[in-house]
Amino acid sequence: MKRVRVVVVGAGVIGFSTAVCVAEALPTCAVTLVADRFSPDTTSDVAAGILFATQFPDIPVERQTRWFKDSFDHLLAIAQSDQAPDAGVLLTSGCQIFREVPTQKVPFWSELVFGFRFLTERELRRFPEHCFGQAFTTLKCESSSYLPWLEKRFRRAGGEVQQRTVSSLQELAGSYDLIVNCSGLGAGALAGDGQVHPVRGQVLKVRAPWITHFIRDGDGLTYIFPGVHSVTLGGTRQAGDRRREADPADSEGILRRCGRLEPSVAAAEVLSEWVGLRPGRRNPRVERGAPVAEDGGRRVPVVHNYGHGGGGVTLSWGTAVDTLGLVRQCLCEMPLQARL
Incomplete structure (x- = not known):
């Protein structure tokens, strides 16, 4: 029986997670992943994870x-395995703090992380500009390690990787x-x-190896996330801004806000921006889209999985599982001769 040729476009955490799930x-x-950029040059590599x-x-x-x-379950299994160092996945504990009490004190994911609770008044004294906080243990994924690990897993499953620029989905329909x-x-x-x-x-x-617990401001703009080899300080959220070079003013603002x-971050050595x-x-x-037609008129189904904003790592495996279900639907609807 001829293998169905599936192509996944994109080599970030969403693309590789989806490709692994399908393969x-x-x-x-026969699954092929194509992209113009791979780790360490993807957006996922910058993610705090x-x-x-x-x-x-x-x-x-x-x-x-x-x-x-x-x-969470997927990454927790990795964190508790002997693959954790290679994959760059670890458990991490810390807090999220707010200048005003949020509308939702208990977020929808509170029962999925470990040990979710509110900060005590004594704990909040560390942050005099904030009046409310949540403490919990979650997972951190170092994308610079995780993406190469996913690629190896994908190749072991028989996947093929191609570096190329895709100008349109239609150009893929013939292959x-x-x-x-x-x-x-x-x-x-x-x-x-x-x-x-x-x-x-x-x-x-x-x-800054002395920093062992994460701190995240509830506005999402200021955070301190310790990792395996370094501590990530952030950040910015500049909609519509396509600049890819580091801005010294942004770096100064990040250091000031995290400080x-x-x-103690004032004593930390800046390794990179x-x-x-x-x-x-x-x-x-995360849905099926309109099929594209090749030159011969054959219509090729399309499944979309993109637009995660800053939640790519957090939702990567879950949306990949959903995408796999959509791929299964497409396969079931294909004419029999396309699968023979």
Whole structure:
């Protein structure tokens, strides 16, 4: 029986997670991943990689909860295995603090992380500008390690990787039977999606081994996330900004704001500055799209999985599992001769 040719577009955490899910679950498919950039040059490489979710407005909370849970369980299994050092996945504890009491004191993901609770008055004295806080243990995923680890896993499952620029989904229709679009910000052009827009994020990597617990301001702009080899300080959220070079003023602002939360960062050595363009969208798009036609008239089904904004790592495995289900639907609907 001829293997169904599936192509996944995009080599970030969404693309590789999806490619691994499809390749491992569907051995009757020959899966190829194509992208113009790979780690360490993807947006995912810049991500702080901590599992923390903000709620999207138009997606049922049950579906968002499932995405979070599937991703958390997947990464927790890695963190508890001998693969953890290679994959760069670890458990991390800390707190999120707020200048005003949030409308939702208990977020939808609170029962999925470990030990969720409110900060005590004594604990809040550390942060005199804040009046409310949450403490919990979650997972951190170092994308610079995790992406190469996923690529190796994908290749072990028989996947093929190609570095090339894709100008349109239609150009893939002649070579593949099914297209999975995980192109992130590139989906604006590839899928003709006017909702996709860049959200510039800048972070610093510093050497501060004495910092062992994360701190995140509830506004999402200021955070301190310790990792395996360095501490990530952030950040910025600049919608519509396509600059990929580091801005010294942004770096100064990050250090100043993080210093208010943790004064000892002033003693930290700055190792590097990183900039990435998040694929901003009101809601992630995880759904089947309109098929594209090749020159001979054959219509090739398309599945989309993009637009996660700053939640790519957090939702990557959950949305990949959903995408796998959509791929299965497409395969079931294909004419028999296409699978023979």
